[in-house]
Amino acid sequence: MNIASNTPRVAPWTAWFAHGVIAFMVVPTLLVVPISFNGDQYLSFPPRDFSLRWYEDFWSNDQWLHSAWISLVTALAVMAIATVLGTLAAIALHRMTGVGKKVLLALMMSPLMVPTVVLALALYFFFARLQMVGTWSAVVLGQVILAVPFAVLNVHASLQGYPATLERAASSLGAGPVTTFLRITMPIIRPGILSGALFAFMVSFDEFIIALFLAGPGETTLPVRMWQTMQLYISPTIAAVSSMITGVTVAVFIASHALRRRATRRRFAERQPSASKATKGKGRTLVRNSGGWPGSGKLMSKEV
Amino acid sequence: MSYLSLIDVEKTYASSAPAVRHVSLEIERGEFVTFLGPSGSGKTTTLSMVAGFILPSSGRIEVGGQDITHVPPHQRNIGMVFQDYSLFPHMTVEENIAFPLRMRGMSKRDITSRAGEALEIVGLSGFGHRLPVQLSGGQQQRVAIARAIVYRPAILLMDEPLGALDRLLRDRLQLEIKQIQREMGITTLYVTHDQGEALTMSDRICVFNEGEVVQVGTPSSIYEKPSNVFVAGFVGESNFLECRVLTRKSGSPGNTYVLAFPDSAPVTVQSECILPVHSEAIAVVRPEHIRVEPTFIQPQPAEAAIQATIRDIIYRGESSSLQAVLRSGQTVTVRIPSRSVVLSPNQEVHLVWETRDTVLLPNDKRPEAVIEAAE
Numbered sequence: 001m002n003i004a005s006n007t008p009r010v011a012p013w014t015a016w017f018a019h020g021v022i023a024f025m026v027v028p029t030l031l032v033v034p035i036s037f038n039g040d041q042y043l044s045f046p047p048r049d050f051s052l053r054w055y056e057d058f059w060s061n062d063q064w065l066h067s068a069w070i071s072l073v074t075a076l077a078v079m080a081i082a083t084v085l086g087t088l089a090a091i092a093l094h095r096m097t098g099v100g101k102k103v104l105l106a107l108m109m110s111p112l113m114v115p116t117v118v119l120a121l122a123l124y125f126f127f128a129r130l131q132m133v134g135t136w137s138a139v140v141l142g143q144v145i146l147a148v149p150f151a152v153l154n155v156h157a158s159l160q161g162y163p164a165t166l167e168r169a170a171s172s173l174g175a176g177p178v179t180t181f182l183r184i185t186m187p188i189i190r191p192g193i194l195s196g197a198l199f200a201f202m203v204s205f206d207e208f209i210i211a212l213f214l215a216g217p218g219e220t221t222l223p224v225r226m227w228q229t230m231q232l233y234i235s236p237t238i239a240a241v242s243s244m245i246t247g248v249t250v251a252v253f254i255a256s257h258a259l260r261r262r263a264t265r266r267r268f269a270e271r272q273p274s275a276s277k278a279t280k281g282k283g284r285t286l287v288r289n290s291g292g293w294p295g296s297g298k299l300m301s302k303e304v
Numbered sequence: 305m306s307y308l309s310l311i312d313v314e315k316t317y318a319s320s321a322p323a324v325r326h327v328s329l330e331i332e333r334g335e336f337v338t339f340l341g342p343s344g345s346g347k348t349t350t351l352s353m354v355a356g357f358i359l360p361s362s363g364r365i366e367v368g369g370q371d372i373t374h375v376p377p378h379q380r381n382i383g384m385v386f387q388d389y390s391l392f393p394h395m396t397v398e399e400n401i402a403f404p405l406r407m408r409g410m411s412k413r414d415i416t417s418r419a420g421e422a423l424e425i426v427g428l429s430g431f432g433h434r435l436p437v438q439l440s441g442g443q444q445q446r447v448a449i450a451r452a453i454v455y456r457p458a459i460l461l462m463d464e465p466l467g468a469l470d471r472l473l474r475d476r477l478q479l480e481i482k483q484i485q486r487e488m489g490i491t492t493l494y495v496t497h498d499q500g501e502a503l504t505m506s507d508r509i510c511v512f513n514e515g516e517v518v519q520v521g522t523p524s525s526i527y528e529k530p531s532n533v534f535v536a537g538f539v540g541e542s543n544f545l546e547c548r549v550l551t552r553k554s555g556s557p558g559n560t561y562v563l564a565f566p567d568s569a570p571v572t573v574q575s576e577c578i579l580p581v582h583s584e585a586i587a588v589v590r591p592e593h594i595r596v597e598p599t600f601i602q603p604q605p606a607e608a609a610i611q612a613t614i615r616d617i618i619y620r621g622e623s624s625s626l627q628a629v630l631r632s633g634q635t636v637t638v639r640i641p642s643r644s645v646v647l648s649p650n651q652e653v654h655l656v657w658e659t660r661d662t663v664l665l666p667n668d669k670r671p672e673a674v675i676e677a678a679e
């Protein structure tokens with residue numbers, strides 16, 4: 001598929017405007033990268049000489065490394081919990097109909113609409129009651145609330161084309177509900193689950209407000225540590241950290257895209273050329289070309 | 305002793321009229337029974353209760369004398385084929401067919417050989433490594449059939465399995481399914497809304513209308529002796545002629561009625577139907593049983609004749625369909641071989657049929673309404 005050929009013709013100024021918007025969205029983030037390789041003491045652009053000292057600063061600093069570790073573990077925990085909850089919720093939603101479904105879906109999406117500060121504040125009071133403020137679990141649970149909508153949306157989308165009769169077919173063939181879920185439903189909606197999981201991971205990995213409100217001094221996540229560092233002075237180490245986080249994010253999304261492409265290819269694999277060829281009465285050539293189906297040529301050329 | 309019994313089965317979906325009412329059926333082992341009826345008449349619902357996908361609101365389902373009403377579908381040992389094939393898209397053809405065998409804990413070797421056999425039965429050996437998307441509709445349905453019979457289930461259920469296929473393929477698969485069913489001797493319930501399919505394939509047909517079974521019988525008895533106006537209109541084409549009962553003579557096997565039609569001499573008809581004298585009745589006559597004669601020819605003693613005017617002649621290949629209008633304004637359809645058509649519109653004719661080809665039914669509903677419902 002050629003993307004360029006699918007682009008409709010547009011007036012030149014529209015194209016320039018679009019390019020401008022895209023540049024505005026991307027360039028500030030990308031500027032951080034050259035800054036992080038700057039040899040200077042201060043954040044400056046353009047960089048005057050190339051150096052890896054700020055990366056070295058990060059990797060040799062226990063506090064930074066600890067925060068990175070906390071962020072990673074937190075994101076993994078959030079991902080696991082949000083994916084399981086989101087998948088189950090999406091399947092339940094898929095089976096529902098009518099008003100109940102719409103209301104429930106809206107409720108599940110509400111964390112996307114409520115300002116995160118409000119949510120963080122509410123959680124602060126809530127966890128204060130439970131004496132959980134300053135604990136790692138509080139951060140995880142709080143971020144799960146933000147991550148679940150992404151898992152629900154992704155799984156729900158992948159269930160759209162899923163025929164309900166597949167589960168009936170599986171049960172008629174002797175599979176109980178659990179086997180049916182593990183062997184039929186799960187593999188089919190796996191791309192949705194995976195991208196939901198990646199979204200959940202990213203939501204947690206760069207989440208700042210909830211972590212700031214709920215984390216204790218021992219559980220400072222990477223974004224919170226960056227913010228704290230910036231309170232003191234703006235060290236170019238921050239640029240290095242930012243570049244690495246951006247790198248991880250991009251890598252994760254490329255990976256998820258690749259995964260989905262692979263899944264789609266397998267499921268909606270192009271029809272064998274046989275289908276069209278055979279109807280034109282070229283059954284014999286077909287069998288020779290594709291090889292390996294001895295004896296099936298006759299049937300193929302008649303049928304299809 | 306019947307094998308599969310539905311005993312006064314009823315299903316009401318949440319807050320609506322019952323989708324299936326008072327369905328009682330006795331099905332013999334190895335029998336091929338078709339549920340025939342218009343869409344929405346409750347066929348799928350009934351089949352789903354046999355499969356165990358939905359629970360009857362009341363009534364029982366028994367297999368071999370055992371009540372299975374509350375047995376979950378995966379423990380019923382029933383095979384099912386769906387209209388949309390329902391092949392598992394992430395598994396190859398072979399994995400699809402092996403699935404029920406794996407669920408039954410069979411050894412790898414047995415699975416391979418059984419799956420191979422099943423593929424051979426449906427004529428798809430060599431296609432085992434393809435994914436369902438790489439097959440045509442007809443091939444996918446063959447795989448679905450192989451998957452449903454490979455574990456030799458006690459009962460095979462098919463819900464409009466050929467509904468999505470084109471005409472030629474459908475005709476061929478009808479014969480193949482029938483052949484597989486007969487060779488395996490598998491008790492089969494088959495759902496269709498296509499009366500031709502039902503007549504070709506079934507040992508017995510069970511006609512559904514509005515959630516009720518309105519007639520059960522062999523294809524020929526359903527076609528030749530419809531027991532109500534709905535069946536007469538839904539299975540094959542019918543002309544419904546309104547008439548009045550003049551006299552009745554009881555006897556065996558049936559009663560002898562003398563009927564009065566408008567614009568015709570009284571007609572004597574035998575029928576097992578019990579109708580009071582002077583009541584309104586409907587005489588059902590199939591289009592292919594009617595002849596067209598010139599008005600000067602008098603009918604034979606065992607024949608009925610009605611005056612009509614030809615309105616239209618529609619060529620349909622081997623036969624032609626003739627529309628004739630009675631004095632009452634009713635249109636009657638006549639089917640005659642195309643070669644013998646020597647008629648032209650507006651001609652006055654006699655429509656003649658043998659009285660034994662008449663099916664007499666009580667006039668409890670307006671037939672037009674029933675036919676509309678059927679379409």
Ligand SMILES: Nc1ncnc2c1ncn2[C@@H]1O[C@H](COP(=O)(O)OP(=O)(O)O)[C@@H](O)[C@H]1O
Pocket residue numbers: 317318320323341342343344345346347348349350
């Ligand atoms: N899940 C359902 N919920 C509510 N009503 C249903 C459901 N399934 C079927 N019905 C209704 O039950 C009736 C019978 O449907 P169905 O058994 O599917 O008919 P058929 O298979 O003969 O076309 C219809 O009126 C249909 O609208």
Ligand SMILES: [Mg+2]
Pocket residue numbers: 344347348349
């Ligand atoms: Mg149906």
